Amino acid sequence: MANLTESSTAGEAKNFLLFHMDSTEANDGVSEEPRSTVNPGLTKEQAWNVFFGAIIQKEDNEPIHYLALRNMIREFGSYYDDGSPEEEITNQMTCIGCGLPPDQIEEYIEMAREEGTTPKQIVLTEEGTYNGFEPGRFYCTSCYIKAGMPIVEEGSA
């Protein structure tokens, strides 16, 4: 994923336009074609063709006039997927030792049942190691013992 900016290159703009190619068509495929935001005299598809026609003549590493980029962003929004992998979700609420989430760890399931809440909520409110070592993560009791019962330092994580 990436964002088009006013200093993007022709190659980036190409990827951007290709990503947004489908958004030029009516959602249901039968309604009237959507109009261009930048130039309401054109359909979105025609606007797309104008943009792409200008950019295809440039080398990928060539800069583009920022006004052209600004118009493309107005037309399609700045977001596009350039094929790079999504940022990995690092803040999963899992045990640092076994990697399991609270609802797969027996002790939290049991406590949650007793207190009429969810295992996740138990970890949030009762698990002292939560956020203590890694943001959003914790040690379940058996992993905590296996890890040598590390001490949560105030102000860490």
Ligand SMILES: [Zn+2]
């Ligand atoms: Zn564990």
